[in-house]
Amino acid sequence: MMIWDQWKKGFDTWEQKTADMLESVLKSPTVLQPMTGLLTSTMKVKSATEKAAAQWWGALGLPTKREQEKTLHALNQIQSRLIDLEERLAELKKN
Amino acid sequence: MKRFTNLLSLATRPKPQVGITPADVFFSENKWRLLRYRARPEGICHPTPLLLVPSLINRHYVLDLMPGKSFAEYMVAQGFDVFCIDWGTPGDEDRYVTFDDIVDGALGRAIRQVAKTVPHEKTHVLGYCMGGTLTAIHGAVHPEYIQSFIALAAPVKFNDGSLLSRWTNLKGFDLDTLVEATGNVPWQLLQSAFQLLRPTLPLMKAMNLLDRAWNDEFLDGFLALEAWGNDNVSIPGEFYRTFIKDLYQQDLLLTGGFRLKGRKVELKNLVCPTLAVSFEHDNIVPGPSAAALIDACGAVDKQHLHLPGGHVGAVVSKHAAKTLWPQLVAFYAKHDQPVVASPAPRIEVEVAPAKKGEPARSSRHGRAVRTSAVAE
16 A cells, blocks of 8 residues: 555656646647647638538528528527516516 | 456446436526426525526536535525526527627526515525626626625636636637637537646546545546536537637726626626635636636625635535535525525426436426436
8 A cells, every 4th residue: 555655646746747847838839829720720621611511502592501590599589589578578567 | 456346347337327406497498497406395494595507618417416416405405495507508500699698698587587586586696617707797787686696616817827818819819710610619629628728637537546446435426527527518609709709818807898788897896795716726717817706896795715626626526515515505694594494395397207318398487397317
């Protein structure tokens, strides 16, 4: 047990130091900038691909994913407004 | 020896049940639900109900992890009428859900619904992590229904030099492209960002597991937390855009430039008794970021607690049940006069076992549906 405890203590010290070191490395713009750049490029490619697919889909006269999402969102907004009205009516009745 | 047998049987070990404190759906709208935990048999003994507001990124059942490690269960046992928001899982169409929709709309509605269950129309609100930030913003604009506010590890100061702050403030970080491409910002991306805050965490967890594998109770808690930690939720894109742009990039909450549905958010208007809790080893919400609420809010009765522990462990553990939770109950006791125990509220129950991956059916008002499996 003594050996295990010693080893665990050593590990904890190593972990703390490594975590601190990695934190300062990851915070450095030299590391963070390329990672962020890669993420942005990937997102740009994804966005362009989806836009092209939507245009092709739309050319066939079919509703695109984005249009369907907007419609569903509008329905949800209407539901919210109706609940708002119910709340106001309940408030008026109470008063 | 038990350590090795436990480790060997880890894969076949029955998964601990999470979020099993009995609750009913009190209200629901779009994907979010307001859960009401069933009162203890002796009845409720605090006149003001308690609303728990979890983060949007994680599942609500972190506050009801498992028996003995459930804050909700503990508060029910203390005689509170406890409610909790389950933000649900956003659908693709929810990419357009804005910050105002959530903080002014959904959160406001939840607070009003809870407050209106009592004659004095007030509720205690406890916000955990991002839930605390959202509540602070809401409470600064609509303080009327809030009796008291506890912000548990809730960030208020965002420009704090942390990794997340630096990452979102980088020139190359194109927030609009990210939101445009992803719609709902995927949980995998958020999870990766949090893992970068402490890259050695998986190793540390493995070491703790090896160290304490002989302890069945520890193992169950470990597995429950892992189950919760791997059950994440994506964030509505428009909400994320405002959260990052106005809070992380411009830190508008502290400078008074933040607006909620067109109304200026000034934390000095948050005047109810306020308690901010921060944790010493919290690498997600550093102490000063959470403590900033106390300087900024306008409450006369305000208090800051800085406790040992991490972002999750200090809130959900046996240790928390002995240290943190009693202090929160003491805060409520100070700001609420106890009343004679009343019988448990009658709730008309329609048994409808929730199927996995399917939200339980419910009506919006009053008639609640039993959802003992709300956290499936």
